[in-house]
Amino acid sequence: MREEVRYKASRKASYLGLMGNILLTFLKGFIGYIAGSAALMADAVHSASDFIGTLIVIKGVKIAHLPPDQSHPYGHHKAESIVSKIIAIILMITAVFIGYEAFQILLADEIGIPGVSAIVVALISIGIKEGLYQYTIRVGRKYRNAALIADAWHQRSDAISSIAALIGITGAVLGFPFMDPLAGIVVAMLILKTAISIYIDAIHDLMDSAPPPEVLNNITEAAKTDEGVLAVSEVKVRRYGSMLLVDMKINVSPHISVEQGHAISARTKQNILSHNEEVKDVLIHVNPHYE
CATH class of the missing domain: 3.30.70.1350 (Cation efflux protein, cytoplasmic domain)
Structure with a gap:
């Protein structure tokens, strides 16, 4: 019964995150393009990686709750640790992509100034992402779900990157256009830091580390x-x-x-x-x- 409750709670949190990520990916991508904000476009790519990561979490949680079989007599719970590792790798790739694109814009002769609408979307993103993080991390910790905890930190990293994007966009609007792509580079560094932390935790789990x-x-x-x-x-x-x-x-x-x-x-x-x-x-x- 506990496994069934754990599975339902984890699945609910994952689907809620999935819907939030779909909404934010399209919203930030569209407004970022219209407003000409490199930071918001970078943030949209991050949300897209969250969307892919959440899909993987949903599949991983389903596999983790399969009953033991002849090939896996202890069950499939390590699928959650494997999913955490995959999410970390996705985050690393995302960070490199965002950082490279933002750096290219920073080196350009002329840097465009984003529209004010980008600020509004960044604020909306911060609120939604922080809410998703709080809910997902609570469920993940309650049911000791490593994949869900990794996904929660994925959500939190997106909230932090939205804060960085907000600062960069606001600075650009106020007359410092270099701050927008610079914020994109900061976003990439924050994502990379989160990815490394998740990856290390996943490795510890897969190495059968002892509990406290x-x-x-x-x-x-x-x-x-x-x-x-x-x-x-x-x-x-x-x-x-x-x-x-x-x-x-x-x-x-x-x-x-x-x-x-x-x-x-x-x-x-x-x-x-x-x-x-x-x-x-x-x-x-x-x-x-x-x-």
């Missing part, structure tokens, strides 16, 4: 709650997309039967699963305990 120490302690303490567990050792926890996989050893009395040891192991597993919703599976090795 407090999560490890919580799992260890949950394992000790059964009175049959005399000691807990070699607790290893790794991320599997949005979920956690746990391996550990527990010590039990050497005088009990195999069946009793198995029962203690089963109860310990259930205790861990009930204490942490992120844990997908627990593998427990039972050892005899000697003083």
Whole structure:
């Protein structure tokens, strides 16, 4: 049931972002062209990359929630980390494209002054993008969805780039035309910084990095709650997309039967699963305990 709720919430956030990105791509592209604003046109390209990224997120979230099969016995949760990596690469390409175009305009002999309408669209973009970021990041963090969190930062980077575009357009309108393409270069740098951060986080997830120490302690303490567990050792926890996989050893009395040891192991597993919703599976090795 939790997986179904998680999937529906993630899908809703993705589709909301998709609609917002479609609207802003066309609005910024059209007004940027009419008003002659390099910064707003660059921002439109960024929104277009958001649109492509959100489409990938929607597909990735769908794959991540597929049930385990013969080829993927642990499920498909790592699809979310893979999607995060793809989004980061899209952002990097977008940043290079925007930066190059803005730099070419900056080197031109004459730089056009954009119309005031570009300022209005930039303000609208900031409001919509910040709203999308706040909603998407809330859902992503609540359900530990790496792809959705990456998409949220994608939305936030677009809001920041719109602020940079607004400053550049306003400066150009006030008589400093070089500020418009200069803002486009700043936008590119901001996008690149966000892309690198998302890429590094995705790599950590794909490398099965351990969760924070407090999560490890919580799992260890949950394992000790059964009175049959005399000691807990070699607790290893790794991320599997949005979920956690746990391996550990527990010590039990050497005088009990195999069946009793198995029962203690089963109860310990259930205790861990009930204490942490992120844990997908627990593998427990039972050892005899000697003083």
